[in-house]
Amino acid sequence: MTSTVAEKPTEDDTPRRRPLRLRLASANTLWISLVLLALIAVFAAINPGAVLTLFNLQTTLIETSVLLVLAVGMTFVIITSGIDLSVGSVLVFSGITSALVMNAMSPGGDSTGAGWGVITVGLLVALVSGAAWGLLNGILVAKAKIPPLIVTLGSFGAALGAGELLTGGSDVRTVPDALATTLGSGTSFGVVPNLVILAAVVTAVGAWLLGTTRFGRYTYAVGSNEVAARRTGIAVTRHLVLVYLLTGVLAGLAGFMSLAYFRTTTLTSHSTDNLNAIAGVVLGGTSLFGGVGSIIGTVVGVFIPAVLQKGFVIIGVNVYWQPIAVAIVLVAAVWFDQARRRARNSR
Template structure:
């Protein structure tokens, strides 16, 4: 008699456990989006000229391009998990970057010195500029939270309104022109600098922040309260959670991350970008939703958000390498968002 095969040695309970584990995995939107991401990487690596897509340098370029968006998407993950929105993140990034740039160029030296590229007070100016960006972003988010919690207005409407206010203030300050003469040392010493000659510093900063936010969301009481707020505000209130205070923390956190993104923005491009952040809000929401965070609150995935951030960046990079218009990514990302929302709704219906 031949020896029993490995499959024959599996007990029915073990087979059931594996089946249950796989079924649960298939219920997660992030799992399907990861398969899409890996599929895109495989296809572009296979069909790109000389397999240029599949290289370490290109992967780090992708990570660098995603380093700002992933911060905004991470903050949006917390807000969506609590059943809130922030559509003003693009305006926040623009305003924070402008005030930071104005601070740096104003403190680095006299107008003539700055125009000539001479910055006698460079260190103080950069420290003050970073502080201004973080403070501006946090204050912007705090104002959003105060209006939402105190006036009891939908966060969707509030942040839609503060988008125009923020952009209006930015345009008044700059008269519609980008801030010039930002020290290129920010670009050389930070944005293009690499740890061990491999990992760009902005990528390392974003990775550390996202890992910290993952821990807060999944391992701390703050994260539990955030998802409880999104699942049922009334139940969260009865459980003793201060809903207004917690919402203020969430909007302030979103603002702080906008400030960090603003610092990365001006350091990478050595200029402000007034017209370049108009779709940041939708991209951040899309990244979070693609990754499995529910638009209806109560469910959030930080690791999924990272996947959701990488998908459009991989698409854009791959299309450029192929010599195609990168705008096709907008069509594909929109379709993926529809699929992600459908999966979320289907899973919710099953759980009812």
């Protein structure tokens, strides 16, 4: 006679979680963090007096802040298996519109002595300008079904061209002193640059949005399998529009931050920001195939090119080696991602 009483599962029948050491060993963020620490250690060993200084740390953080804000938005886009090549041009365009509006609101067309009311309007203009390009990208990608590479490549040229039309191809060099001294070069607690604090706040909000909210879960779902996401009731079209809109807003904020730091619109200085943001995101473990990524990884990934550039300058290596070194690390990161995907799919 067969017993109908369910047997108590044995220890071998219960699922086991992988040991912590194995989970850490497979974490992209851990490996890329070790690479970053190794780079810092090498440069510090060669020239400790120049690398391990407060001034060097401050300048590295400041120079990385604008790129980090761009990379946070890029992380969301790439997780959806998209791409945005326009962020550098949108940054420039947003800085231009912000500067022009602040000048237009100031006596004599010179915003140097403008107060915080004018500066606040300038910030809003920068955010709206970035949002407009992001919304356009999102609509063309999600609704018109045009490949993101083509859409954002078009926006890359159009945004830069529109900015040059507005200025006649010349930089706007009048920026409120209050903005430059408070946000651009100001510090809090005596040592922490305000630009870095703003970038840290944006990064923290991005990490919270991606890691703990429905918006973040939908982002991963769309990137993992868009068809399955639609079948589960996710409004994929709407979500993609919002992701590109978010990226545009952050590019607008980055344009305002750049304006505060450089005190000019720097028309020709952001031509590779899009590629640097993509490199930082991918180096941080976000998969170009979508569905995988984290803001913490992006933070680490963004600092690798920054540390390489700063380190090469300090130890006297030709700075033109920096993009070659970044390219090698980037290709290795993509290869590792592909190998991991093949291993996972073969199980």
